[in-house]
Amino acid sequence: xxxxxxxxxxxxxxxxxxxxxxxxxxxxxxxxxxxxxxxxxxxxxxxxxxxxxxxxxxxxxxxxxxxxxxxxxxxxxxxxxxxxxxxxxxxxxxxxxxxxxxxxxxxxxxxxxxxxxxxxxxxxxxxxxxxxx
Amino acid sequence: xxxxxxxxxxxxxxxxxxxxxxxxxxxxxxxxxxxxxxxxxxxxxxxxxxxxxxxxxxxxxxxxxxxxxxxxxxxxxxxxxxxxxxxxxxxxxxxxxxxxxxxxxxxxxxxxxxxxxxxxxxxxxxxxxxxxxxxxxxxxxxxxxxxxxxxxxxxxxxxxxxxxxxxxxxxxxxxxxxxxxxxxxxxxxxxxxxxxxxxxxxxxxxxxxxxxxxxxxxxxxxxxxxxxxxxxx
Numbered sequence: 001x002x003x004x005x006x007x008x009x010x011x012x013x014x015x016x017x018x019x020x021x022x023x024x025x026x027x028x029x030x031x032x033x034x035x036x037x038x039x040x041x042x043x044x045x046x047x048x049x050x051x052x053x054x055x056x057x058x059x060x061x062x063x064x065x066x067x068x069x070x071x072x073x074x075x076x077x078x079x080x081x082x083x084x085x086x087x088x089x090x091x092x093x094x095x096x097x098x099x100x101x102x103x104x105x106x107x108x109x110x111x112x113x114x115x116x117x118x119x120x121x122x123x124x125x126x127x128x129x130x131x132x133x
Numbered sequence: 134x135x136x137x138x139x140x141x142x143x144x145x146x147x148x149x150x151x152x153x154x155x156x157x158x159x160x161x162x163x164x165x166x167x168x169x170x171x172x173x174x175x176x177x178x179x180x181x182x183x184x185x186x187x188x189x190x191x192x193x194x195x196x197x198x199x200x201x202x203x204x205x206x207x208x209x210x211x212x213x214x215x216x217x218x219x220x221x222x223x224x225x226x227x228x229x230x231x232x233x234x235x236x237x238x239x240x241x242x243x244x245x246x247x248x249x250x251x252x253x254x255x256x257x258x259x260x261x262x263x264x265x266x267x268x269x270x271x272x273x274x275x276x277x278x279x280x281x282x283x284x285x286x287x288x289x290x291x292x293x294x295x296x297x298x299x300x301x302x303x304x305x306x307x308x309x310x311x312x313x314x315x316x317x318x319x320x321x322x323x324x325x326x327x328x329x330x331x332x333x334x335x336x337x338x339x340x341x342x343x344x345x346x347x348x349x350x351x352x353x354x355x356x357x358x359x360x361x362x363x364x365x366x
């Protein structure tokens with residue numbers, strides 16, 4: 001039961017409350033027991049309570065409080081975006097966002113696709129059952 | 134306006150604070166150049182001649198004075214105009230009807246009539262909704278659009294949908310009731326032809342989009358887990 005994800009400089013975290021909800025940010029410094037200095041390529045560097053952050057597995061190699069240019073370069077080097085989008089957590093979030101933005105027509109098309117897929121699966125199952133029977 | 138565009142004049146007497154101007158009355162008199170206008174006019178400010186008042190026809194005293202004071206109704210300057218159409222509703226938008234015998238049906242919007250109601254059609258062949266008027270409040274607007282450029286809806290207005298006034302027949306007993314019942318429910322052939330002509334072009338553009346025909350044929354319903362305030366239409 002030891003901890004695997006630590007608060008450290010360079011840890012990528014997901015904001016889970018507040019104005020920047022859903023964003024990936026980098027912890028660039030620790031202010032005190034409760035707060036971290038946090039930065040992201042598209043936001044002004046600022047403090048955030050740890051309670052607003054959820055740590056991820058991704059870590060980048062930076063020194064304490066780098067400037068924006070260095071930060072962006074480090075993020076590119078570690079390929080944060082792709083790592084996140086290919087992780088199961090990141091993929092789940094992308095699917096959730098897509099589902100929430102579906103149009104009424106899109107939902108109808110999804111329903112048709114589900115029915116079709118279920119039909120194909122059922123046919124295959126019936127074939128397999130026949131073989132073993 | 135004259136062809137030369139004049140530069141809009143900056144305020145001659147700017148406010149120091151609200152209600153207090155920078156310049157006094159005498160200074161403003163000088164700034165406006167009233168002294169120059171007077172000088173040009175020989176010492177007095179130029180005056181217009183008063184227009185000769187048109188002689189009002191002599192009013193006769195009224196013949197009748199009401200016993201108690203009669204109240205005048207209040208002035209009402211409101212103009213009747215059709216309901217403001219939501220910006221998301223454009224010709225060709227798919228709407229979901231929420232009330233009435235066609236509740237849940239997905240339907241194509243054609244135009245807004247002068248009464249404010251929306252003219253809408255199924256198309257009839259796809260979901261059984263004829264050319265019909267629908268109130269904007271009883272409708273969910275989806276973001277799906279159908280191409281309606283080939284459809285002509287000029288001839289439809291509120292009168293087309295009004296109840297037809299029947300000529301009163303002289304009452305004859307006995308035959309009276311049977312004859313009435315037979316005539317009632319037949320839809321006139323010209324309305325059927327109108328429906329067909331509007332739908333013909335529409336159905337072509339609908340069949341161009343995959344699955345759209347079955348979409349319009351299906352009814353909308355809320356299922357488990359659907360939260361209307363979170364759904365994107």
